[in-house]
Amino acid sequence: ANKYYLDVPHYVEEAFAWIEKLSGRSYSLFEYVGSKNAKYVLIIMGSGAGVVEEYLTKMGDKAKDCGCLNVHLYRPWSEKHFLAALPSLSGLRAVAVCNKMQDPAAHGEPLYLDVCTSLQRANCTANVINGRYGLSSKDFTPGMVEAIYQNLRSRNPKHPFTVGLEDDVTHYSLPYGRLETVPETTKQCIFWGFGSDGTVGANKNTIKIIAQNTQLYAQGYFKYDALKSGGVTISHLRFGPEPIKGSYLIDAGCNYLAIHKKEYIFSFFADVLLDPLADGGTLVLNCPWSDAEMDTILPPPFRKIMGQKRLKVCAIDASAVAKRTGMGKLINNIMTAVFFELSGVLPTEQALALLKDAVKKTYKNKGDAIVNQNIKAVEAAIEALRTVQYDATKWAALDCDRESYYIKERVEKPPAYVVDILDKVQTMRGHELKVSEIEADGCVPLSQTRFAKRGVAESVPVVDMDKCIQCNVCSAICPHAVIRPFLLSHTELQQAPDSFDARKATGGNTFAGLHFRIQASPNDCTGCEVCTNACPVGALSMMPRLETVQKGHAANWDYALTIPNRGQRFDANTLKGSQFQEPLLEFSGACEGCGETPYAKLVTQMFGKRLIVANATGCSSIWGGTAGWVPYATDKATGKGAAWGNSLFEDNAEYGLGQVIHVRQRRRQLRDRVEAALARAGKSMSTALRSLLEQWLEFGEDGSISERLSDELQPLLEAEKEKAKEIAEILRLKDLFTKPSMWMFGGDGWANDIGYGGIDHAIASGNNVKIVVLDTEVYSNTGGQSSKSTPMGAVAKFAQAGRDQRKKDLGAMAMAYQHVYVASVAIGANYKQCVEAFAEAEKYDGPALLMCYAPCIEHRFFKTGLSAMSLDQKDAVECGYWPLYRFNPKLSREGRNPFILDSKKVTGDVMKFLNRQNRYAQLVRSSPAVAEKLQGELQVYLKQRHSALREKAAAELSKEATSLKDGLKQAESAAEQVLIAFGSDTGVTEQVAKKKFA
Numbered sequence: 001a002n003k004y005y006l007d008v009p010h011y012v013e014e015a016f017a018w019i020e021k022l023s024g025r026s027y028s029l030f031e032y033v034g035s036k037n038a039k040y041v042l043i044i045m046g047s048g049a050g051v052v053e054e055y056l057t058k059m060g061d062k063a064k065d066c067g068c069l070n071v072h073l074y075r076p077w078s079e080k081h082f083l084a085a086l087p088s089l090s091g092l093r094a095v096a097v098c099n100k101m102q103d104p105a106a107h108g109e110p111l112y113l114d115v116c117t118s119l120q121r122a123n124c125t126a127n128v129i130n131g132r133y134g135l136s137s138k139d140f141t142p143g144m145v146e147a148i149y150q151n152l153r154s155r156n157p158k159h160p161f162t163v164g165l166e167d168d169v170t171h172y173s174l175p176y177g178r179l180e181t182v183p184e185t186t187k188q189c190i191f192w193g194f195g196s197d198g199t200v201g202a203n204k205n206t207i208k209i210i211a212q213n214t215q216l217y218a219q220g221y222f223k224y225d226a227l228k229s230g231g232v233t234i235s236h237l238r239f240g241p242e243p244i245k246g247s248y249l250i251d252a253g254c255n256y257l258a259i260h261k262k263e264y265i266f267s268f269f270a271d272v273l274l275d276p277l278a279d280g281g282t283l284v285l286n287c288p289w290s291d292a293e294m295d296t297i298l299p300p301p302f303r304k305i306m307g308q309k310r311l312k313v314c315a316i317d318a319s320a321v322a323k324r325t326g327m328g329k330l331i332n333n334i335m336t337a338v339f340f341e342l343s344g345v346l347p348t349e350q351a352l353a354l355l356k357d358a359v360k361k362t363y364k365n366k367g368d369a370i371v372n373q374n375i376k377a378v379e380a381a382i383e384a385l386r387t388v389q390y391d392a393t394k395w396a397a398l399d400c401d402r403e404s405y406y407i408k409e410r411v412e413k414p415p416a417y418v419v420d421i422l423d424k425v426q427t428m429r430g431h432e433l434k435v436s437e438i439e440a441d442g443c444v445p446l447s448q449t450r451f452a453k454r455g456v457a458e459s460v461p462v463v464d465m466d467k468c469i470q471c472n473v474c475s476a477i478c479p480h481a482v483i484r485p486f487l488l489s490h491t492e493l494q495q496a497p498d499s500f501d502a503r504k505a506t507g508g509n510t511f512a513g514l515h516f517r518i519q520a521s522p523n524d525c526t527g528c529e530v531c532t533n534a535c536p537v538g539a540l541s542m543m544p545r546l547e548t549v550q551k552g553h554a555a556n557w558d559y560a561l562t563i564p565n566r567g568q569r570f571d572a573n574t575l576k577g578s579q580f581q582e583p584l585l586e587f588s589g590a591c592e593g594c595g596e597t598p599y600a601k602l603v604t605q606m607f608g609k610r611l612i613v614a615n616a617t618g619c620s621s622i623w624g625g626t627a628g629w630v631p632y633a634t635d636k637a638t639g640k641g642a643a644w645g646n647s648l649f650e651d652n653a654e655y656g657l658g659q660v661i662h663v664r665q666r667r668r669q670l671r672d673r674v675e676a677a678l679a680r681a682g683k684s685m686s687t688a689l690r691s692l693l694e695q696w697l698e699f700g701e702d703g704s705i706s707e708r709l710s711d712e713l714q715p716l717l718e719a720e721k722e723k724a725k726e727i728a729e730i731l732r733l734k735d736l737f738t739k740p741s742m743w744m745f746g747g748d749g750w751a752n753d754i755g756y757g758g759i760d761h762a763i764a765s766g767n768n769v770k771i772v773v774l775d776t777e778v779y780s781n782t783g784g785q786s787s788k789s790t791p792m793g794a795v796a797k798f799a800q801a802g803r804d805q806r807k808k809d810l811g812a813m814a815m816a817y818q819h820v821y822v823a824s825v826a827i828g829a830n831y832k833q834c835v836e837a838f839a840e841a842e843k844y845d846g847p848a849l850l851m852c853y854a855p856c857i858e859h860r861f862f863k864t865g866l867s868a869m870s871l872d873q874k875d876a877v878e879c880g881y882w883p884l885y886r887f888n889p890k891l892s893r894e895g896r897n898p899f900i901l902d903s904k905k906v907t908g909d910v911m912k913f914l915n916r917q918n919r920y921a922q923l924v925r926s927s928p929a930v931a932e933k934l935q936g937e938l939q940v941y942l943k944q945r946h947s948a949l950r951e952k953a954a955a956e957l958s959k960e961a962t963s964l965k966d967g968l969k970q971a972e973s974a975a976e977q978v979l980i981a982f983g984s985d986t987g988v989t990e991q992v993a994k995k996k997f998a
Contacts, residue, residue: 005076006076008073008076009029009073009076009078009081012029012073013028013029016028016029027072028072028081028085029072029073029078029081029082029085030069030070030071030072030073030081030082030084030085031049031069031070031072031085032067032068032069032070032085032086032087033052033053033056033067033068033070034056034063034066034067034068034087035063035064035065035066035067035087036087036088037065037087037088037091038065038066038067038087038091038092039065039066039091039092039093039094040065040066040067040093040094040095040096040149040152040153041066041067041068041069041086041087041092041094041095041096042066042067042068042069042095042096042098042145042148042149042152043068043069043071043095043096043097043098043111043115044068044069044070044071044097044098045070045071045072045074045111046100047140047247048098048100048133048134048140048247049068049070050245050246050247051140051141051142051145051245051246051247051248052068052070052145053068053070053245054142054181054182054245054246055142055145055146055179055181056068057181057245058142058181058182058183059181063149066149067087069082069085069086071111074111077114077118079118079121082115082118083118083122089119089122089123089124089126092124092126093126093127093152094126094127094128094129094152094153094157095115095119095126095127095128095129095152096129096131096148096149096151096152096157096161097109097111097112097115097116097128097129097130097131098131098132098133098148099111099112099130099131099132099133100132100133100134100135100140101132101135102132102135108130108160109130109132112128112130115128116128127157129151129152129157129158129159129160129161130159130160130161131148131160131161131162131163132160132161132162132163132172133162133163133164134164135162135164135165136164136165138164138165138431139164139248139249139251140163140164140247140248141176141178141179141248141251142179142180142181142246142248143176143177143178143179143251144163144164144174144176146176146177146179147163147174147175147176148161148163148174150174151174158172158174160172161173161174162174163176164176165435166432166433166434166435167434167435168434168435168436169435169436170435178251178252178275179252180252180253180278181246182238182240182244182246182253183240183242185240185241185242186238186239186240186242186244187238187239187240187255187256187343187344187345188236188237188238188250188253188254188255188256188276189235189236189237189238189239189250189254189255189256189257189258189339189343190234190235190236190237190250190254190256190257190258190276191203191233191234191235191237191257191258191260191335191339192232192233192234192257192258192259192260192261192264192273193232193233193234193235193260193261193332194230194231194232194233194260194261194456195224195227195228195230195231195232195233195591196230196329196591196592196857197233197260197261197329197330197331197332198330198331198332198333199233199235199260199331199332199335200222200233200235201332201362202332202333202335202336203220203222203235203237203336204220205336205355205358205362206237206336206339206340207219207220207237208358209346209351209354209355209358210239210345210346213346213350213354214345214346215241216239216240216241216345217238217239217240217241217242217243217244218237218238218239218244219237219238219239219244219247220235220236220237220238221235221236221247221248221249222234222235222236223235223236223249225426225428226589226622226626226627226629227589227623227626228589228590228591228594228619228622228623230456230526230589230591230592231589232264232428234249236249236250238250239345250276251275251276252276252278253276253278254276254277254278254281255278255281255282255343256281256282256284256339256342256343257273257274257276257277257281257282257283257284258283258284258285258286258335258338258339259273259283259284259285259286260286260318260331260335261286261456262285262286262287262288263455263456265285265287265298265299265302266299267427267454267455268427268428269301269402269406269427269429270299270301270302270304270305270402271301271305271402272427272428272429273302274302274305274306274309274311275305277309277311278309279309279310280309280310280311280312281309281311281312282311282312282313282314282342282343283306283311283312283313283314284313284314284315284316284335284338284339284342285313285314285315285316285388286315286316286317286318286319286331286335287315287317288317288319288320289315291388291389291390294315294388294390295390299405299406300398300400300405301400301401301402301405301406303390303395303398304395304396304398304400306390306392306395307390307391307392307393307394307395307396307397307398308396310392310396312387313387313388313390314338314342314385314386314387314388315385315386315388316334316335316338316381316384316385316386317384318331318334318335318338318381318384319331319458320384321334321377321380321381321384322334322377324380325373325376325377325380326373326376327373327374327377328865329865333355333359333374333377333378333381334377334378334380334381335381336355336378337352337355337377337378337379337381337382338381338382338385340352340355341381341382341385342385348382352378352382355378356375356378359371359374359375359378360375365918365922365925365926366918366922366925367921367925406427408423408451408453410451410453411555411558412450412451412558412561414451415445415448417444417445417448418448418451420437421433421437421438421628422448422451422452422628422629425627425628425629426452426454426628426629444627444628444630446630446632446633446634446641446642447633447634447641448628448629448630449586449587449588449629449630449631449633450524450561450586450587450633452524452587452629453523453524454523454524455522455523455545456526456527457522457525457526457527457545458527458544458545459527459529459542459543459544459545460482460520460521460522460525460527460542460543460545460548460553461474461483461520461525461529461531461532461540461541461542461543462520462540462541462542462543462548462553463517463518463519463520463539463540464539464540464541465501465502465503465517465518465539467537467538467539468503468516468518468537468539469536469537469539470485470503470505470506470507470516470576471536471575471576472485472575472576472579472580473534473535473536473575473831474518474531474532474534474535474540475518475531475579476575476578476579476598476602476827476831477530477531477534477598477827477828477869477870478530478531478598478601479526479528479530479588479590479591479592479593479594479595479596479597479598479601479869480524480525480526480528480586480587480588480590480594480597481583481585481586481587481601482520482521482524482525482526482586482587483518483519483520483521483525483531484518484519484560484579484583485516485517485518485579485580486516486517486518486519486560486563487505487511487514487515487516487563487566487580488502488514488515488516488517488563489513489514489515490513490515492515492563493515496556496559497552497555497556497559498552499551499552499553499555499556500517500519500552500556500559500560501517502515502516502517503515503516503517504516507576510569510570514566517560518539518540519553519556519557519560520553520557521554521557522545522548522549522553522554522557523545523549523554523557524557524586524587525545526592526593527542527545527592528592528593528866528867528869529542529593529867530593530866530867530868530869530870532867533867533868533869533870533871534828534870534871564637565580565581565582565636565637566580567580567581567582572605572606572607573606573835573836573839574832574835575831575832575835578602578605578606578835579605581605581606581608582605582608582633582635582636583601583604583605583608583633584604584605584608584609584611584632584633584634584635584641584642585597585600585601585604585608585624585631585632585633585642586601586631586633587631588623588624588626588631589622589623589626589629589631590619590623591856591857591866592866593855593857593865593866593867593869594619594623594854594856594866594869595774595776595853595854595855595856595866595869595873596619596620596623596747596774596776596852596854596856597623598827599772599774599825599827599834599852599854600620600624600745600772600774602827602834602835602838603741603743603772603838604632604633604642606835606838606839606842607703607741607743607842608635608640608641608642609635609638609640609641609707610640610703610707610738610739610740610741611641611642611643611740611741611742611743612642612643612644612645612659612663612740612741612742612743613642613643613644613645613743613744613745614645614647614652614655614656614659614742614743614744614745615644615645615646615647615652615744615745615746616646616647616648616649616652616744616745616746616747616750616755617646617647617648617649617652617750617781618649618746618747618749618750618779618780618781619747619774619776619780619781620745620746620747620774621646621781622781624644624646624745625644625646630644632644638711643740645659649749649750649754649755650750650754650755650758651755651758652744652746652750652755652758653744653755653758653759653761653762653769653771654758654761654762656742656743656744656762656769656771657758657761657762657765657767657769659742660742660767660768660769661767663736663740663742664767664768666733666736667700667736667739669733670730670733670736670737671697671700673726673729673730673733674693674696674697674730675697676726677693677724677726677727677729677730678690678693678694678697680724680726681723681724681726681727684720684723684724684727685720685723685724685727686716686720688716689713689716689717689720689727692709692712692713692716693713693730695709696709696713696737700737700739701739702739703738703739703740703741703842706737706738706739707738707739709737710734710737710738713734713737714731714734714737717730717731717734718731741770741842742768742769742770743770743771743772744762744769744770744771744772745772745774746771746772746773746774747773747774747775747776747779747780747781748773748774748775748776748777748778748787748788748789749778749779749785749787749789750773751771751773751775751789751810751851752787752788752789752808752810753787753788756788756810759771759849760813762847763814763817763820763847763849764817765847766819766846766847767847768845768846768847769847769848770841770842770847770848770850771847771848771849771850772850772852773810773849773850773851773852774852774854775789775851775852775853775854776854776855776856776858776859777789777790777791777794777807777856777859778790778796778797778856778858778859778919779797780856780857780858783797783858784796784797784858785797785798786798786799786803788805788807788808789807789808789810790803790807791803791806791807791881791938792804792805792806792807792934792935792937792938792941793914793920793923793931793934793935793937793938794919794920794923795918795919795920795922795923796858796919801923801927801930802923802927802930802931802934803934804934806938806941810849810851811824811849811851811885811887814849815887815899818889818892819846819847819889820846820847820848820849820887820889821840821841821844821846821847821848821849821886821887821888821889821890822848822849822850822851822885822886822887823837823840823841823848823849823850823851823885823886823887824850824851824853824882824883824884824885824886825837825838825850825851825852825853825884826852826853826873826874826876826877826882826884827852827870827873828869828870828871828872828873828874829853829870829873829874829876829877829878829882829884829903830877830884830902830903833884833886833902834852836886837850837886838850840886840888844888844889844890846889853873853876853882855869855872855873858919859872859917859918859919860917860918860919860922861916861917861918864916872916875908875913876913877903878903878905878906878907878908879906879907879908879909879910879912879913879942880903880906880908880910880942880943880945880946881910881913881914881942883901883903883945883946883949884901884902884903885899885900885901885902885903885949885953886899886900886902887899887900888900897953897955899949899952899953899955900953901949901950901952901953904950904953906943906946910938910939910942911935911939914935914938920935923935
């Protein structure tokens with residue numbers, strides 16, 4: 001096949017010729033730019049070549065001895081074309097070969113080795129240097145390009161070298177600075193937005209408007225932090241009459257910068273926000289402050305840079321405009337209108353007309369009302385915009401210390417890891433980190449999110465303790481563990497802040513002598529309002545975050561965390577008891593109102609101190625494994641917590657099954673060692689140690705008991721390890737005394753689509769695997785694509801015309817095995833059933849599958865967003881859209897019906913439920929006939945499914961009732977009255993009693 005490989009360059013050149021004929025753009029296998037007599041050449045491939053070309057163009061004669069070779073065809077490597085593209089080899093002094101990768105086990109990266117070989121064979125004497133850029137996803141900027149050429153010109157060039165990182169371990173890095181090289185006619189703009197506020201989508205619209213309606217070139221880069229909706233978004237836009245070569249984020253020469261969330265002004269260092277702005281550039285603030293208020297409210301470092309750069313500053317209270325025009329929290333088109341008014345990229349009238357047309361195209365599927373609201377907001381934006389007057393000279397002369405102003409106030413002293421690393425990551429200063437500050441294996445400590453204190457919510461929940469019924473529902477449904485119940489002794493209550501309002505705890509003897517308080521953390525809350533809507537008695541209300549801080553709620557939270565946890569008093573397998581357990585998943589980066597995290601949080605509260613999680617890549621890995629700020633935590637008292645590992649999307653079930661088999665095998669080994677130790681060295685053991693080991697042999701498969709025995713055994717084993725080698729051998733395996741609770745987490749795309757084969761294999765194996773499917777009915781993490789869990793009639797990506805197939809019945813498929821515990825739950829619809837299902841699944845000796853209904857931002861709820869997440873779950877169950885049931889094979893071994901239908905009655909309206917979500921309503925507007933057909937079929941299917949589930953649940957129930965009735969007829973005294981007592985949560989027992997015995 002050698003001939004075919006050797007011919008590839010020829011055919012690629014032919015393809016390039018076709019492209020030039022069709023588009024006018026010419027390409028070569030190797031493209032050289034720069035001086036024909038260059039002494040210093042940088043060889044690179046990919047988008048980095050555009051940055052080098054832009055630098056060389058800007059530098060002109062200053063870089064007349066420099067050049068750049070852009071590699072378009074790397075494999076197969078054509079030495080002939082490579083050498084022909086270079087300037088005169090005899091004049092070359094030094095060549096830098098830049099790779100966007102690292103191969104630490106080789107003498108150099110592949111491109112470097114190819115270049116060295118070719119130049120050696122051509123008898124070129126130039127010094128060839130190996131370089132790396134873009135490691136850890138770092139940008140490649142003009143300042144880095146200049147550093148590389150300076151290195152080549154030096155007497156002793158650094159080899160190998162790295163740009164973008166400060167390497168204080170192997171000292172390969174080159175120092176670099178900021179450099180502006182874009183053409184003067186190019187406008188550069190930066191927009192600081194808030195995840196889900198619409199800023200990114202609006203900026204993409206801006207690019208389309210300008211690119212399609214002008215002769216300007218347009219470019220957009222979008223930077224996000226690692227959080228889901230609610231994180232930081234930074235949009236970098238460029239527009240100009242000349243082609244835009246550079247593919248890097250704007251770090252200098254910015255003409256227009258808008259800060260769409262006022263809290264950023266206090267959260268991020270002023271230089272991070274403002275340094276990219278050019279002197280005299282335009283700064284836009286979304287804030288409600290007057291000019292006089294800005295003189296005191298804006299941080300001194302922020303004002304100082306404003307004064308030094310003499311910025312043109314404009315302000316608008318976009319949040320107020322959004323509320324006034326019915327847009328809620330969405331300020332995207334308001335701020336876009338402001339951009340067109342101030343940037344000068346287009347005449348304002350033309351720009352606003354085009355923006356309104358774009359609004360109509362973008363939102364036409366959401367109905368005329370949404371379109372008109374957006375247009376009204378655009379028009380109101382210009383009226384609300386104003387210019388800020390300030391004393392630039394006075395502000396430029398301010399004497400202030402950058403570091404001291406932005407130090408976070410924390411009651412609990414954070415570890416050095418938080419201050420030195422995580423705070424920099426959170427405030428967009430991760431580029432300041434040095435290589436030595438990061439662990440080589442990538443490990444990060446747990447329990448760090450409690451120090452983040454993002455303070456992103458505008459309003460947070462506050463409890464009225466006179467109304468509170470101490471049900472703990474708000475805590476259970478909270479996606480971020482920011483609202484919790486606390487139990488205090490009388491002494492602890494006396495020591496609490498004055499605003500710490502508590503009531504006598506109710507619920508029986510276990511609460512005797514304790515006081516109860518519900519408290520939210522203002523600086524950790526995302527303001528989703530889920531808890532306020534879930535509260536059955538309206539005891540929670542939303543209050544502006546800063547007001548709650550002033551009223552002492554932040555101090556209340558800090559004090560509450562100092563109170564000893566009393567969870568050991570209560571049964572963690574009940575709703576109320578579970579919420580007194582410390583959540584070991586807290587303050588994650590999930591979307592505000594996320595429907596997934598309450599389930600994962602519940603698992604940590606019920607089993608967290610012995611929990612092992614195998615996580616499938618998806619939303620649960622993004623909010624569950626955020627770089628640095630990992631939300632999983634350890635128990636304060638014991639230091640125990642979840643062991644969490646993430647696998648690929650397609651093989652998580654195999655990954656989790658392997659963990660289960662591995663632990664089972666090691667525990668068998670431990671059991672063998674214990675039995676051998678008792679037989680051979682039992683007499684040398686203390687009575688206490690021998691007794692505990694014997695108890696462990698009997699009860700070691702019980703999670704709770706084994707955990708208690710483990711705590712008691714380990715100090716005794718440590719004390720007696722010298723008595724016999726058998727005891728020392730047991731001590732080596734001490735981590736296995738506690739039976740771990742092993743779970744797999746993943747989304748519906750994993751469970752129903754690409755990972756289904758693994759799940760089927762895992763549950764079919766009969767091993768003790770526990771699987772949680774967080775069912776959002778779409779691929780949430782990648783933008784809402786259709787999965788086999790997407791219901792009929794729903795619109796999603798890859799199903800824009802409405803999905804025409806039924807949702808995959810994963811539960812029915814698992815129940816067909818007859819040995820798998822299966823449950824369908826929706827925590828907001830029935831808290832008790834959900835907790836019972838998790839408890840039964842964990843206790844069941846065999847595979848278990850729990851399907852959890854998780855409302856998602858991709859469902860696109862009208863008006864409420866995810867604030868009514870728990871109520872949506874309740875409505876889904878009541879209308880039959882999502883059934884609640886449990887299938888416990890253990891019951892069949894007892895001669896009972898293993899299937900329990902927990903949602904007996906269907907009382908809601910399916911169409912009313914569907915029409916509150918734009919994923920269904922969109923199809924009604926775009927294709928009414930198709931929507932009527934598909935959603936009609938969905939209704940019929942849901943009714944048929946419910947009837948089938950009722951029959952399945954009633955099969956053995958009817959037989960048992962008949963047997964009881966016959967027994968009563970045979971009573972000795974027919975005159976004696978029989979009292980039939982029943983208790984019911986869902987109404988089923990009442991129905992049976994009345995129908996069979998009335």
